[in-house]
Amino acid sequence: MSVPEPQTTTFRDMSDTLSPTYLLGPNGKAYRYSMAVLWDAIADGAAFATLARFPTRAPADAFVWLEEDREIVQGFAESEASFINRLIQWLDTWGFAGTTTGLLISLLGYLLPTLPKVLTVDNNGQWWTYAAGTVPLGPPPASMPLPPLQTLTAPSNWRWDSVSWPPAYAALWARVWPVLFSTGGTPWGPPTATYGGGATYGDGTCWGWSGTRGQAAGITTIAGLQRAGHAAIPFVIVTYDATMFDVSQAFGSSKLPDGNWGHWSKVVAGQYVAARPPATTCSFLDGAF
Numbered sequence: 001m002s003v004p005e006p007q008t009t010t011f012r013d014m015s016d017t018l019s020p021t022y023l024l025g026p027n028g029k030a031y032r033y034s035m036a037v038l039w040d041a042i043a044d045g046a047a048f049a050t051l052a053r054f055p056t057r058a059p060a061d062a063f064v065w066l067e068e069d070r071e072i073v074q075g076f077a078e079s080e081a082s083f084i085n086r087l088i089q090w091l092d093t094w095g096f097a098g099t100t101t102g103l104l105i106s107l108l109g110y111l112l113p114t115l116p117k118v119l120t121v122d123n124n125g126q127w128w129t130y131a132a133g134t135v136p137l138g139p140p141p142a143s144m145p146l147p148p149l150q151t152l153t154a155p156s157n158w159r160w161d162s163v164s165w166p167p168a169y170a171a172l173w174a175r176v177w178p179v180l181f182s183t184g185g186t187p188w189g190p191p192t193a194t195y196g197g198g199a200t201y202g203d204g205t206c207w208g209w210s211g212t213r214g215q216a217a218g219i220t221t222i223a224g225l226q227r228a229g230h231a232a233i234p235f236v237i238v239t240y241d242a243t244m245f246d247v248s249q250a251f252g253s254s255k256l257p258d259g260n261w262g263h264w265s266k267v268v269a270g271q272y273v274a275a276r277p278p279a280t281t282c283s284f285l286d287g288a289f
Contacts, residue, residue, distance in 0.1 A: 011039035055087040063087075070094075073222055076215050077187070078112045089137060096145060098228040100128040100176075105136045105145050106226045107178060107236075110218055117181040119148070119245065122231075123173050125156025127247045132181070157251045160234075161262025164275075169259075174231045178223055183242045187211075190240040190280040208279035209238075220287040235284040244282065 015036045016024070023032055051057040055066060063083070067074055070090040074083045086093070086109050093109075096102030104118050108130065111118075119129040128148040130136060136146045160177070162169040182188045191210040206213055223233050239245060246255050257276075260266040266275040276284065 011036040011043065055084040071225055073106075073110055073218055075110045075112045076212075076218065077114075078109075082112050086137075092137065092145070097226055101136070101145055101147050103176075103178060103223065103226040104128070104130055104148055106222045107180065107219065108134075108136065110222055111180070111187055114187050116183070116187065119179050119247075120176050121158050121179065121245070121247075122177075123158070123160070123169075123175040125152075125158040127151040127158075129247070151247045157247070157249060157253075157256055159251055159259045160257045161259065163259035164262030164266075169262075172232070174228075176227065176231050176233050177235060177237055178233065179237045179239060179245050180219075181242060182238050182240055188238065188240075191283065209283045209285070211238075216285050217287075220285050224287075235286055238283040238285065239281065241277075241281050244277070 012033060015032045016029075019028070019032060022028060048059075052059065052062040053066070055063075058066060060080075063074070063080075066072075066087055070087060072083075072086050072090050072093065093102065093106060096105065100120050103120060107118055108115060115133050115135065117130065117132040119127060121127045128150050130148045134146065136148075158177075159169065160175070188210045191206070191208055193207050193210075206216065209216055219236050219238075220233075223236050227233050237245070244255050246253070249255050252258070260275040263275055265272045267273075276282070
């Protein structure tokens with residue numbers, strides 16, 4: 001009956017097993033150890049590098065690479081545990097890329113741990129909404145995301161630039177506007193630095209936006225990644241007024257675009273006046289095309 005060889009788990013153990021007698025003494029063992037310990041370190045490094053692709057096993061400095069690889073952006077106030085869950089669910093999220101569901105659940109992920117009301121509305125007046133507090137994608141194992149509530153308006157109450165010049169409203173049919181509700185100061189309060197409001201250039205403050213430049217870039221990056229290939233997102237709108245963008249309102253309401261929002265200004269009684277609400281009501285984050 002043959003006796004099985006003892007299992008070796010490290011290069012140091014293997015070195016002991018394979019070495020001739022003259023290398024098993026104190027001097028030989030120390031000589032072999034100095035080499036084998038480096039081989040073990042290389043093997044451990046390779047094993048840890050393999051495990052780093054798993055969010056629950058990755059070291060802290062690996063998350064930036066997981067984020068880049070899976071294109072799941074960590075929220076600016078999101079906990080590591082929450083981000084790990086979303087990294088695990090990355091294929092579930094990307095399975096809805098190019099849809100309203102994918103766009104909104106990705107934006108909600110960036111806003112965690114808060115869950116404000118979010119919606120999208122398109123050029124044809126179709127509204128899709130997640131109510132405040134909605135958790136569309138739970139902890140792993142992931143289930144299918146809860147689809148947002150769709151509301152169809154007839155006739156369309158969303159006319160962004162139907163009056164603005166040039167009259168391209170009908171031709172630009174594939175536009176979508178995400179709207180994030182930031183009421184009660186969460187996640188952001190109304191900006192204090194506005195044009196004419198006393199702020200100075202170069203002081204690091206964002207004009208017309210109380211968040212940081214990085215947060216604005218994070219939001220627009222997500223919108224650009226998750227939009228449908230044929231669609232354009234002129235702005236991501238952050239509103240600080242809970243009564244704004246009410247789907248039940250008819251065109252002409254002060255809570256909706258009046259057809260002049262294609263430009264920052266419009267002419268009233270021969271004078272240029274602001275066409276859109278002030279920054280203390282809404283921030284318009286550009287760059288999501």
